[in-house]
Every structure is written in structure tokens, then in C-alpha cells.
Amino acid sequence: MKKTLFIVLLLASFSGKSQKSSLNIIPQPVEIEQTAGLFTLTKSTIISYNNASARSVADMLVQKLNTPTGFLLKTQEGKGGAIQLILNETNNDNIGKEGYTIVSTTKAVIVSANTTAGLFYGIQTLVQLLPKEIEAKAVAKSSWTIPAVKITDYPRFAWRGIMFDVSRNFFSKEDVKKYIDQLARMKYNTFHWHLTDDEGWRIEIKSLPKLTQVGAFRVPRSGHFGDRAIPKDGEAATVGGFYTQDDIREVVAYAQDRNVTIVPEIDVPGHSMAAIAAYPELSCNKNPKTFVNPGAAMADWYGNGTFKMLYENTLNPSDEKVYEFLDKVFTEVATLFPNKYIHVGGDECYKGFWAADEGCQALMKQLNIRHVEDLQGYFMNRLEKILKAKGKKLLGWDEILEGGISPEATVMSWRGIKGGIEAAKMGHDVVMTPTTFAYLDYNQGEATIDPPIYAGLRVSKSYSFEPVPDGVDAKYILGGQGNMWTEQIPSLRYAEYMSYPRVWALADVYWSPKASKNWDNFAKRMEAHFERADLAQVNYSRAVYDAIVKTTLKDNKLSLELGTELSDLDIYYTIDDTMPDSFSPKYSSIVDLPEGPITLRVITYRSGKPIGHLITLKRADLEKRASK
Structure with missing residues (x-):
């Protein structure tokens, strides 16, 4: 059938060299050589590990295999198993920290890596080599065979992330862990946890109890996000929730076991309405009637990227009490998350309330700055000093470039790739996550089929993403991530629907070699994973x-x-x-x-x-x- 020109161009734009393998692995490994023969998994198969630190990976593999096979497989230390997990005694420089090799024959399967992270990713590929029934939630019938292959694999980018917004809609810690588990199986290693926004403050701060007592709950509302009514006087705020610090530790440990680093986001100075509802004195107007937004329209947007906030949601950069507040917040956040980054937001900060505030005007005069926009640079520099004192690095959306930031700050480019290009040329590390390729809340197909949202993003467009722009030194591009904003996503089931298959496509983008990109090849693998997702009871879009x-x-x-x-x-x-x-x-x-x-x-x-x-x-x- 003759295809229309725009589709031909779409497919041709990323029709790179195809792998010859018939194996449907996502993300696509660097090298695959399939040979003759099959290894058969039986109830007597032993899974061995040669180093005690690899035991947890072996245990995860056994746990994954036992349910659908009905076997009672066991692990043992040493090298005697038919499936062997080997931590290399001599480092294999070719595969790095997260890479692995798999050699399977009719007699044995050997997964080797330099680190337990590499072994973990190796077993994710190993599971995909088994029949689709391995994803079943109960005992299934299948011939449990693994094709004879030689695989050498390692990631293209160090940062392979997904952002999950739990402010607009709250998700239980069980939901979060389940989602992290799904991401880890696609070899994502970063979970960006968007914990605070206008619609809810989700993390317990013991020194500031009102943040969750007040800020974690909003009045009940139904209907489309952005069309909902504001709270009535005296109306009880009953919808929401938050994570205790024990919950946070539990999720962090769960993610670490799966080689996923959690990067928390505390979104300031804008997007802070829930915090201001709890502590109105943090804002310019100090309005005691500030509410946690239930999904009402918050701003008038003018179509050119500018807007006017209808309700105050920005912290006051001229008030020293704000920095005392932030120090308390980030002291507790820093102790809960062991990674080096804390994301501080910095996006869509409306400056109108600052322009009208006497304290802000006095601070501008003191700093000898003419433009109110430069107060964000002052705020971010103060915040960065707070984070540095706690041994953390500042990470923010690309608006943090406005007003100046230190060279150590890392930029997440979301408004296209322009901000990322600018940041990289200034010597900043960059994570590419542009709306045009990586926003998972956008419609995936025909706009009249799925519930309405303000933009669309097809899986083929996500797959076509190239995180390193022309003319940019690749050493500054840490990698990329997809962003799951949840204004219109009230449940994990629907979050899955919006994630997949685009999360699978981006997994290929962030892990696999650029030269291996081929849409038809990915489409074949994607459809095979639809069948696996059905058995795993994971939702996805068709x-x-x-x-x-x-x-x-x-x-x-x-x-x-x-x-x-x-x-x-x-x-x-x-x-x-x-x-x-x-x-x-x-x-x-x-x-x-x-x-x-x-x-x-x-x-x-x-x-x-x-x-x-x-x-x-x-x-x-x-x-x-x-x-x-």
C-alpha cells in the first residue's frame, strides 16, 4: 500500500542499521549473536553466584522464575550452577559499570558483569530470552527454553530516568514500588520523584508538621483538571496523602536493590501553593486563606509561554524566614536520599507578586538589579549554598539558567532542547527531557480517542529522539528521561497506560547504540512486549x-x-x-x-x-x- 509522504518521512528519519537477531529484547543490546540450540530450564536447574554480593541478584532471578514455572529453583554460592551469575575477578573495561555479557549454550547460561548492577541488567535480558509466559502471575504451561546466544551489552547514557509526579495525584508507596520495578526491568536507573507542587506536599518534614497536616490534602473534586472549582469556605480537605520518612526509606531501599537512584524534587520558588497553604507567611501577601489547589485553573496563559498567576504560589525571595524554612526542609530531605542530587524545580515561577512587594523591591535595590526576573537567580544561588552545605548538588528545570547559576548546577532541559544546548555550551551537565519527545502525559494517538490533554506525542516520535544535539559536546549530556505529570492520571493502572510503549521506546534511546536505531525493528519488539505485558497484567496503549x-x-x-x-x-x-x-x-x-x-x-x-x-x-x- 502506498503510504502518505509524512509517514514515509517519519519512518525514514530514523531507519538506522537493523540488528539481524529475531530476539525481542528491549532495550536493544549492543551486540547479539544467536547460534544453534536451546538451553532448557527444568525444576532441577541450579542458579549459582560466585560472590556473596551477587546473592541478592540470584535471589531476584529465582523469585521471578518460580511463580510462572511452578519450579522451586534454588541458588547456591560457587560456579556449579547451570545458570551462573559471575562477578568478574578481572574488570572487563568494554562493558563498564552497568554492562554485562551473556553466553548461553545447550548446557549452561553464564551472565557476567563487573558489578552487581551489571548482573541485575543481565538477568533482565535473560528473562526476556525466555518465552512470554515467564511474565504470568500464576503457573503457566510453556517450554522454558533460552536460545543459544552471545550478548555483549552496556548503556549509551549514564542517566536513564523517568520522572513521576505524585503531587497532582497521590500514589501509595506500593504503587510507587511497583512502577519502579517496571522501570528497572527496562534498565532505567533514575527515578525522579516529584514530591511537592501546588496540589500537594507529599513528604513528611518533622520540623514543619503543617506541610503534611495541611499541605498534603485538598478538597474533593471530580471532572477535568483545570476546570474544577476552588474550595468553599469551611470545606474539609480530605483527598490526598503523604509519605512518612519511614515510607521514604523503604522506597529508597527498594529502588537501590534494583539499581535505581531516587532523585527527590522539592519544587521552589514557584509551584509552592501547598507549602504556602500550610505556612502563609512564606509568601509575599501572606494570605491565610491560601488553599491546596484541587485542580482549579491557576493561571491565565497567553500563548507565547507567558502567564499570569490567579493565586499566589511563589515563595518570597526577600524574606530570610523563607531560607530558614528551606534549610529545615532540605536538612531532612538530604538525610533521606543518599544520592548526590536534589531537584529544586525552578520552573514556571511567576514574578508578578514579587514586582508588587516592597520587600522584594528593597532587595532589588540592595542587590543593584533592575529586573525582577533576576531575583530568581538570587534565590537559586542562596538555595544552592544550602544544598552544598549538606553535600548535595542542585538540579533544576532549564529556567534556573535565568538569573545565573553556579557552574556546578545541573540543568534538566524540558522546554525543547534549547535550554540544554545553552547549558551544555556553558559547561553545565544536562539531562535532556524535552516536551517534544519525552512528556508521557501527552496523548499517544488520535486526540478524539483518548481523554483530552493539551498535546500529543506518538511512540514513533519518542523513539526518534536524539539526546545529543548537533554541535554539543556529548560529555555534558548525562542522558535523558521521560516525564509523567499526573494532572489527568489518577491511578497506577492509567499511569501504565500512558507510560507504555513510550517508556520502552525511550529505554532504547537512552541505553542502545545510536547506530542500531530502526523503527521497524523496534516496532516488532514492541508488539512482542504487548503480549508480555498482557500476561504481566501491565496496562499499555494500543x-x-x-x-x-x-x-x-x-x-x-x-x-x-x-x-x-x-x-x-x-x-x-x-x-x-x-x-x-x-x-x-x-x-x-x-x-x-x-x-x-x-x-x-x-x-x-x-x-x-x-x-x-x-x-x-x-x-x-x-x-x-x-x-x-
Whole structure:
């Protein structure tokens, strides 16, 4: 079938060298050589480890294998097992700290690495070499075989992360651990935990109890986020929750066992409405009626990136009590998270309340600065000194570049890649996480199918992401991450739906060699993982099977252009108010639509069977999306 030009270009834009292996591993290993034969896992198979520090990895593997196989597999120290986990006695420089090798034959499987992290990633690949039934939640029937292979694998980037927002909607520690477990299996090593925002403060700070007593709860509301009513006078705030410090320690330890570093985010000086609701004196206006936002509209947006806040949600940079507050917060945060980074937000900070505040104006005069925007630079430098005193490095969204930051600060580029390029050229370490490729709360396909959100991001677009821009020294690009904002995501089940398969695509981007990128190859592996996810009871989107509908309006003539992300789908459509099937017109080239009221209905088929959602659009809808 002739595909439309925009889809051909989309697929061709990242049609790199394909791996010859038929194995469906995500992320794609660096080198795979498949040979003849199979290793068969039986109830008598022993899993051995040659170093006591590798025992926990061996135990995890046994735990994963025993449920679906029904075997009672055991581990033993030494090198005598049919499956051997080997910590190298002599360092293998080729694979580094997180790499591994796998050699499987008909007689044995040997996973080798320099570190326990490498062994952990090795067993993730080993599990993917087994039949899909290994993902079952109960005993399943299968031939438990592993193909004979030689694999050498190591990551492209050191930072492979996912940000999870638990402020807009609260997720239990059990949900968080389950999500971390899923990410670790895709070889992600960083979990960016967005713990505070206008909609909730989620971490216990013992020296400031109101942060969770007040800031962790909001009034109950239903409906679309951004359309909800503000609290009524006297209305009880009953929705929310927070993590005790014991909860935090438990989740941190769980993540560490899976080689995942947790980076906490305390979002300041903007996005601080929940903190101000607890302690109104931290703001410029000190309004005692400040509330935790239940999902009401917070700002007027002007379309060019500028906005005006309707409610005060910024800390007062001229008040020394704010820095005393921050010192208390970060003293306790620093003791809970052993990694070197603390994310401090810094994004979307509205300066209007500062401009009207006498204390801020006096501070500007004292500092001899003319622009209120420069107060954020002052605030961030004060905050960085607080973090340094606790042995931590400041990490923030790309707005922290405004007003100046120290060379040691690390920048997370979210407003496209421009901020990351600027930061790297200034010598800052950068994590690339642009909206255009990595925002997991965006719709994944046809906007009329999924619940509405303000933008879209297809899995093929995520897969096409290249974190190192042209002209930038790669040594400053630590890696990248995907961001899961949860305004419209109230449950873990739906978080999974929005994550996958895009999280799988980004796993390839951050781990696998750039030269191995090939969309058709990834698509095959992705579909194999759909079947694994079904057995694992993990949710995911099937938007990749849906048609892509584009229109053009020229000289009052409306033209229709259809395409698909997958190359082997057929598209059928109707405009005569009938339901399309495989006997309807089959799309092959641009269609000039007739004048007058019409309803377009589109569906995709594969091998004679329907596979995508039915898309229904009236003429007015088609005209709205037309490119002129």
C-alpha cells in the first residue's frame, strides 16, 4: 500500500542499521549473536553466584522464575550452577559499570558483569530470552527454553530516568514500588520523584508538621483538571496523602536493590501553593486563606509561554524566614536520599507578586538589579549554598539558567532542547527531557480517542529522539528521561497506560547504540512486549495501531491524508455515514473530500482483521485540524 509522504518521512528519519537477531529484547543490546540450540530450564536447574554480593541478584532471578514455572529453583554460592551469575575477578573495561555479557549454550547460561548492577541488567535480558509466559502471575504451561546466544551489552547514557509526579495525584508507596520495578526491568536507573507542587506536599518534614497536616490534602473534586472549582469556605480537605520518612526509606531501599537512584524534587520558588497553604507567611501577601489547589485553573496563559498567576504560589525571595524554612526542609530531605542530587524545580515561577512587594523591591535595590526576573537567580544561588552545605548538588528545570547559576548546577532541559544546548555550551551537565519527545502525559494517538490533554506525542516520535544535539559536546549530556505529570492520571493502572510503549521506546534511546536505531525493528519488539505485558497484567496503549488523520484546506477545498505508524496496516474509510470495514474504500493516496456535511470514519486492519480504534470526525473537526 502506498503510504502518505509524512509517514514515509517519519519512518525514514530514523531507519538506522537493523540488528539481524529475531530476539525481542528491549532495550536493544549492543551486540547479539544467536547460534544453534536451546538451553532448557527444568525444576532441577541450579542458579549459582560466585560472590556473596551477587546473592541478592540470584535471589531476584529465582523469585521471578518460580511463580510462572511452578519450579522451586534454588541458588547456591560457587560456579556449579547451570545458570551462573559471575562477578568478574578481572574488570572487563568494554562493558563498564552497568554492562554485562551473556553466553548461553545447550548446557549452561553464564551472565557476567563487573558489578552487581551489571548482573541485575543481565538477568533482565535473560528473562526476556525466555518465552512470554515467564511474565504470568500464576503457573503457566510453556517450554522454558533460552536460545543459544552471545550478548555483549552496556548503556549509551549514564542517566536513564523517568520522572513521576505524585503531587497532582497521590500514589501509595506500593504503587510507587511497583512502577519502579517496571522501570528497572527496562534498565532505567533514575527515578525522579516529584514530591511537592501546588496540589500537594507529599513528604513528611518533622520540623514543619503543617506541610503534611495541611499541605498534603485538598478538597474533593471530580471532572477535568483545570476546570474544577476552588474550595468553599469551611470545606474539609480530605483527598490526598503523604509519605512518612519511614515510607521514604523503604522506597529508597527498594529502588537501590534494583539499581535505581531516587532523585527527590522539592519544587521552589514557584509551584509552592501547598507549602504556602500550610505556612502563609512564606509568601509575599501572606494570605491565610491560601488553599491546596484541587485542580482549579491557576493561571491565565497567553500563548507565547507567558502567564499570569490567579493565586499566589511563589515563595518570597526577600524574606530570610523563607531560607530558614528551606534549610529545615532540605536538612531532612538530604538525610533521606543518599544520592548526590536534589531537584529544586525552578520552573514556571511567576514574578508578578514579587514586582508588587516592597520587600522584594528593597532587595532589588540592595542587590543593584533592575529586573525582577533576576531575583530568581538570587534565590537559586542562596538555595544552592544550602544544598552544598549538606553535600548535595542542585538540579533544576532549564529556567534556573535565568538569573545565573553556579557552574556546578545541573540543568534538566524540558522546554525543547534549547535550554540544554545553552547549558551544555556553558559547561553545565544536562539531562535532556524535552516536551517534544519525552512528556508521557501527552496523548499517544488520535486526540478524539483518548481523554483530552493539551498535546500529543506518538511512540514513533519518542523513539526518534536524539539526546545529543548537533554541535554539543556529548560529555555534558548525562542522558535523558521521560516525564509523567499526573494532572489527568489518577491511578497506577492509567499511569501504565500512558507510560507504555513510550517508556520502552525511550529505554532504547537512552541505553542502545545510536547506530542500531530502526523503527521497524523496534516496532516488532514492541508488539512482542504487548503480549508480555498482557500476561504481566501491565496496562499499555494500543494507539500505535490507529490511523493518523491529517487534512489540508486550500482554496476552500478540503483534502484528506491518512497514514499509520506501523508499515503493515491497511486503512479503510467511509464518508457516506456507514461503518467502515475491509470492503470499504481502502486508502492509497490523498483524497479530495466533497463539499457539504460529511462524517469521516476510519479504521485500520492487519491481515484482514480490524486492529485499530474506529475514528469518527465530522467536517468541522476535519477543517479545524487542516494545515493551510
